[in-house]
Amino acid sequence: MTDITFIISRIESMMYEVTFDPVQRKGKIIANISIVDEADFKKVLNLIRQAVHSGLSVSPYIKIIRSGEKIGNLKIEKGKTGIATACSITIDGVLLKSGVPVKPKFGGVVEIHDGSPLRFTDILTYESTTIDPLDVLMSQELTSVTEMVNTGSGKILANLREAPMAARDRIEQVLDSLVEAGFSCILEVGEPNSDILGIQVGRDKLGIAVIGGTNPMALVQEHGIDINTQEMSILLDIGEMTHIDEVK
Numbered sequence: 001m002t003d004i005t006f007i008i009s010r011i012e013s014m015m016y017e018v019t020f021d022p023v024q025r026k027g028k029i030i031a032n033i034s035i036v037d038e039a040d041f042k043k044v045l046n047l048i049r050q051a052v053h054s055g056l057s058v059s060p061y062i063k064i065i066r067s068g069e070k071i072g073n074l075k076i077e078k079g080k081t082g083i084a085t086a087c088s089i090t091i092d093g094v095l096l097k098s099g100v101p102v103k104p105k106f107g108g109v110v111e112i113h114d115g116s117p118l119r120f121t122d123i124l125t126y127e128s129t130t131i132d133p134l135d136v137l138m139s140q141e142l143t144s145v146t147e148m149v150n151t152g153s154g155k156i157l158a159n160l161r162e163a164p165m166a167a168r169d170r171i172e173q174v175l176d177s178l179v180e181a182g183f184s185c186i187l188e189v190g191e192p193n194s195d196i197l198g199i200q201v202g203r204d205k206l207g208i209a210v211i212g213g214t215n216p217m218a219l220v221q222e223h224g225i226d227i228n229t230q231e232m233s234i235l236l237d238i239g240e241m242t243h244i245d246e247v248k
Contacts, residue, residue, distance in 0.1 A: 008126040010232060011089055011104050017235050018093025022174070022181035025238065030087040031063070032213050033074060033233040038067060040225050041081045047223060048083070049244050051216035054149045056156060058086040058185040058213040061241035072234040084241070087213040087232050088185060091178065092161055098174045100167045107134040107159040107212060109142045110187065110197060115152045117187050117209065119198035120160070132231040134159065134212045138221065145219040157212030158187055162205040165192030171208070182243075185211040 019027035036044045052060045065071045065082030076082045095102040108123035122142055129136065134157045137143070148154030163171055175186050187209040190196030196207030213231070220227045 005130060006127055007129055007132055008104065011092070011126060014089060014232055014235070015093040015096050015102075015104075018090055018097060020090060020094055020238055021097075022094060022177040022183065025181050028235040028237050029059075029090040030093065030232055031084040031234050031236040032087045032217075032229055032231045033065075033071060034083045034085065034217055034220075034227050034229040035076065035080050036083065036220075036225065036227050038079050038081050043223075044083070044220050044225060044227065045244075045247065047220050047225075048085070048216040050149050051145065051219050052244050055184065056145060056148065056211060056215040056219070058088045058090065058211065059181075059183045060244050061086060061182065061238060062244050062247060063236065063241045064247060071236075074230075074233070084234070084236055085213060085216065086183070088159055088210045089232060091175075091183065091185070091208075091210050094178060095161075095163065095171065095174055098170060100163050100171055100174065102161050102163045102208075104159065104161045105207075107132065107137065107157065109137055109155050110158040110209070111155055112148055113153045117158075117197055120158070121155065123160075123199070134214045135229070135231055138214055138218050141221075143215070143218040143222065145215050146222045149219065157215050157218060158209050159212055160196065160199060160207055160209050162201050162207055165204050165206045168192065168206060171206075175208075185213075187211050 063084040106125040144154035190207035
């Protein structure tokens with residue numbers, strides 16, 4: 001019998017491997033890899049760009065993997081194109097490397113109204129599932145990222161982690177440096193011992209809600225385009241990635 005591995009185990013091991021330093025803007029981040037038909041690539045790139053400009057991605061940096069090329073153990077089939085984008089668990093890795101014992105809790109759907117996050121409407125804990133919660137929630141078509149891009153209100157993918165309230169100053173310092181490095185995906189940082197977006201946090205903890213890295217893919221999916229995404233697929237050096245506005 002094969003042992004079942006919950007997604008939290010994979011998350012924790014990948015967090016330890018993140019080497020990205022937001023101040024130096026060097027090192028490895030966790031990337032998601034999406035595969036699309038070559039024929040859809042221009043359309044997909046345009047939709048991802050829309051998501052980035054609407055603040056619905058983890059970072060604006062991407063890497064294009066053409067047909068026949070390899071990334072990690074993955075070879076891109078003929079007629080397909082791969083797109084590597086930043087995964088939000090990178091944030092946990094950077095916090096961990098900065099001495100903050102951060103604990104990823106769950107992925108979920110957050111309702112946004114006029115640009116302000118209101119509450120989590122659906123959640124799946126990392127300790128109760130063997131597949132990425134955002135992948136499950138995306139497949140259930142619970143998002144309205146298109147509406148969010150067009151009106152500033154809608155439902156997007158996000159995830160939550162807890163950290164000790166004693167580390168608050170350090171957390172704010174690290175998150176500020178991440179934002180300056182282009183990782184402006186922090187949705188909300190909660191107050192110690194207080195609910196965050198309708199979710200209770202542990203004693204002497206605070207919650208950090210981060211925009212999910214698969215929102216651009218949800219936007220593509222909402223436009224009826226086939227996209228196959230492997231979350232937390234690979235560790236990728238930020239130096240290999242390009243700002244989306246420079247990709248043709």
